[in-house]
Amino acid sequence: MEKMRSILYALKSLILDSKYLAVPNHSQHGYSAAIVFFLVLFLMAFAVQSQEQFPWPVEPFHQNHEITGTFCEFRDTGSSDHFHNGTDIPKADGQPVYPVKDGTIVSMYTVGSNAYVRVNDIAYVHIKPNASLSVGDRVIxxxxxxxxxxxxLGHVHFTYGYVGSEKNAMLPNQGFTPLEDPWPPIIRYxxxxxNNSLQKFPTPRVSGAVDIVVKVDEQNGPPSSLVSRRNNGIYKIGYKIFTKDTSxxxxxxxPDGLRFKFDTKPSNAYVHNVFFDQLSSTTSHVYILTNRLESDDYWNTTELDSGKYVVMVFAEDTxxxxxxxxxxxxxxxxxxxxPAQPTMRFARSLAQGMQIAWYPVGDSDLKGYRYYFSWDLxxxxxHTNEGELTAEKTxxxxxxxxxxxxFSRMSAVDKAYPPNESEFSDVYGAMPSPDNQRVLIVDGFDRTQSSGSWHQPAHWFAALHGQALAANGFGFDCAANEAVLDGSVNLNEYDAVIWLLGDESTTDETFSAAEQQxxxxxxxxxxxxFVSGSEIAWDLDQDNTSSASTAEDEEFLHNYLKADYVADDSKIYQVTGLSGTIFEGLELSYGQQPYAEDYPDAIKAYGGSQAALQYKGTSLIAAVQYEGTFxxxxxxxxLVYLAFPFETIDTEQQRNALMQRVLNFFFDLNDLQESRPHVAEQFxxxxxxxxxxxxxxxxxxVLPRSGHIQxxxxxxxxxxxxxxxxxxxNQGRHIFHWNGANEKGEAVASGLYVYRITFAGKALSRKMLLVK
Known part of the structure; x- marks a missing residue:
């Protein structure tokens, strides 16, 4: 208030000085007094308003509530990226929303999920307006x-301030009261x-113009709370450069290292000066600390002597x-x-061993590649360095x-001395099938620099699928979805395909038009x-107006993935198998590691499929199964379609159990629970x-021991x-293929046939139908 008094005193002095008033001298004092009086009233009202506090817009009004979206965090929803212009308060759908202060309704919008009611300078968004209210009504x-x-939607979006002049409603002397937040933010990396590029220094060894890029998670809840309460944007953030000993x-x-502070919302034109676009999303806030709010900037390391220094980054909440x-x-x-990071093409087992392929790196100073292997991740x-894997090899x-x-991964190295080594590629794997049964894992998860939860340059998610297959006695190959598209890998050569999509969508499609075909x-x-991912239905279904899906996308979802979209976020991280399905009796948790899955789709069965997994305690469906023609x-x-990422299932044991159910369904092993080579007990x-x-x-x-078979x-x-x-x-599981031909290689006619298996003096027979 002392600062406000100083401003008012200065204004009074300014007005009383006659050289600033174009009025006659004899009336100057009267005019000045009047002007000062009204200015004082205006500024006092402004001061009170700028520091006003109010209760919460949901019950109980005078108790603290959770927050899932903070002021000025990054938003990539809608047609363009922008600063979040309010605060998100999570509450159950249908819960009433009240004004936090008396006022008059100045505008309303009643259509769709962005419906709102504005009472003077506060807008209440994502609500179904009360049908009995209209513009001009007085509210209490x-x-x-x-x-x-x-x-x-499960929350109300609270916007404090008129459009273009929004204010932070979470400050100690401004906004919600009480607001209790004892949890400090976490600087993730x-x-x-x-500067101004996507080229990352792989180690803290830098040169030239450098951007300092920082991910921060503001914690608006304890570690046990939902992820959506613990991945919000920060209030203050800054940095300092120190000498090596930090003295x-x-x-x-x-001032004092502070780069960004969000009391009021900046223009959305500056959002990419603040946030690193390729790594930021609604749930991931990554700041470019070297930039200024209104312009690009950088740390000019050429002004420093070569040597070691310390970068200190700090973040603070309200x-x-x-x-x-x-x-x-x-x-x-x-x-x-x-050099750039290599992209794996495929890893596949051959009769004589294993083949690894990758896409070439285009750096002019590329010397070659390095191949690494692991048995346990x-x-x-x-295993092999750039001396053998030269630049022209793929x-x-x-x-x-x-x-x-x-398991395999690649890196690229340049001609510098010592050579600079790139980030590692994704991890792929291969294992020969003991019975020539071929399973392909397709890695369709490209999202690392767009919205979503995983932002590391590489992942090992395909390998986690491979581990689950191997645990169930199945071999496998791995391939990038690009390899399927360019014909390097043919889906039709495999008896089963596992397609992983993680939380792919938005910038990166789940299934492109070419992949759908x-x-x-x-x-x-x-x-x-078997396909899994948290945003598949959201991405493909036209019922979701936030995605760019087409009629062809929706047709693919309905008629080939045999599902329909219900909701973008089930908000539940435990699932249970439904009675009479392949997952009956199965219970598991997911969504914490290796990344936080915060938007698992809810789906429903479609086109003859059957709901197989249910989000625990709800009627929402998490998986469907289908058998029949497409x-x-x-x-x-x-088909098995899982509406959350397989790799986020909590434990290896749970992943193995779910994969076993899928394999049993695919290969009719439901009566062969003990059919893996090391546990086979009967013919x-x-x-x-x-x-x-x-x-x-x-x-x-399945043979319980070695012996002669016919x-x-x-x-x-x-x-x-x-x-x-x-x-x-030998003992174990064996697969025999019949191509519908007789001993002479001639195609036989349509009809019923019998296959008879004789082993250890025992013969078993089954019928099969050939249809042409």
Missing amino acids: AGQTILGTIYPG VHFYI TVIYAPS RGNADTLYVQVEVTGEDALP ENWNL DTTFNVQFTKPV LVKAYLEAGGRL GSGTVPGK VVAQNYPNPFNSSTNIQV VAIYDLEGRLIRLLKSGHL
């Missing part, structure tokens, strides 16, 4: 119901980039809770930039036989597809698959059509 704080939380500050933005992180950096005048070994083959999964053809030919196909195929013959079939089918057998096919009159096997086989 804590009494008049303005509306109810809009269905499916500090990275260094070449001297070399540089700090004014309650004074703070976090500080010190990062030692080395400034050098030499080339400190590595923790301990990595350099694949390599290892003539080594192996019986367990081998390939998946359609695979399923129409009787393929088996599109114009005549050969039955199978079992499964129903062939597919059945009926029109070109080829598979016959699966696999023969007969017509219904008992005539031998084809002898598929007569000889010795």
Whole structure:
């Protein structure tokens, strides 16, 4: 208030000085007094308003409430990126919303999820307005119901201030009271980039013009609360550059290192000066600390001597809770930039070993590549370096036989001395199938620099799927979705395909139009597809107006993924298997590691599918299963669609259990729970698959021990059509393929046939139907 008194005194002095007033001298004093009087009233009202406090807009009004979105955090929803112009308060759909102070309704919008009611300088958004209210009505704080939380949104968006002059409603002397927040923000990382680029320094060894990029999570709830309460934007953030021993500050933005402070909302034109666009999203707030609000800027390391320094970053919330992180950096005048990160194409097992392929890196100073392998995803070994994997190479083959999964990753190195090594590629793996059953894992998760929860440059999610397959006795190959698109890998060569999408969507499509065509053809030919991801239905369904889906996208979702979109966020992180489905009796948790899954889709069965998993304690569906024909196909195929990412299932044991259910469904192993080679105890013959079939089918057998086996096919009159096997086989699971031909290689006619398996003096038979 002392500052306000000083301003008023200065204004009074200014007005009373006659040289500033174009009025006669004899009336000057009267005019001045009047002007000062009104200015005083105006400024006092302004001061009171700028520091006003009010209760919450939801019950109970005078108790603290949770917050899922803070003022001026990053938003990438809608048509353009922008600063969040208010505060999000999570409450159940349908809960009433009240004004926080008396006033008059000055505007309303009643259509869709962005409906709102504005009372003077406060807007209450994402509510269904009270039908009995209209513009001009007088409303009473804590009494008049303005509306109810809009269905499916689960929060009210509270905007304090008129459009273009929004204010922070979370300050100690301004906004909500009481507001209790004892939880400090967490600085997740500090990275260094070449100014105004996506080129990251892989280590804290920097040169030239440098951007300091920082991810911060403001914690508006305890560690046990939902992720949406713990990944908000910060109030204050800044940095300082110190000498190596931190005794001297070399540089700090004014004042005292503070770079950004959000009391009022800046123009949205500056949002990309504040936030690093490629790493920021609604749930991930990454700041470019070296920029100014209104312009690009950088840390000019050329002004410093080569050597080691310390970058200190600090962040503070509106309650004074703070976090500080010190990062030692080395400034050098030499080339400190590595080549681009390689992109894996595929890893696949061959009869003679394993083949690894990658897409070329285009750096002019590229020297070559390095290949690393691991058996356990923790301990990595350099196997081949740039001396052999030179710049022009894009694949390599290892003539080594192996019986367990081998995981692989690549890096690129340049010609500098010592060479700069790139970030590692994604981790892929391969394992030969003990029975020639081929399963392909397609890595469709490209999202690292757009909205979503995972923002590391590489991931190992395909390998987690591979581990679950191996635990169930299945081999596998891995491929990037780009390899499927460019024809490097053919889906139709595999008996089953596992397509992982993580939390892909928004910037990166889940299934592109070209990918949809390939998946359609695979399923129409009787393929088996297991797909998982949290934003698939959201991305493909036109019912969601926030995505850019087409009619073709929705048709693919409905008729090939056999699901319909219900909601963007189930808000539940436990699922249970439904009775009579492949997941019956299964319970598991997900959504914490390796990244926080904050928007799991809710879906419903469509086109003949069956709901298989349910979000615990709700009627919302988390997975569907389907068996039958797809599109114009005549050969039955199978599908399992999981509406959250498989890799975020909490434990390896739970991942293995869910994968076992999927494999049992795909390969008719429901009666063969003990059919893996190391646990087989009895002679079992499964129903062939597919059945009926029109070109080829598979016959699966489990042997409890090694011995002589005969696999023969007969017509219904008992005539031998084809002898598929007569000889010795080891204990375990075996698959035999029949292409519908007789011993002469001639195609046989449509009809019923019998396959008879003889082992250890016992013969088992089943019927199958060939349809042409």
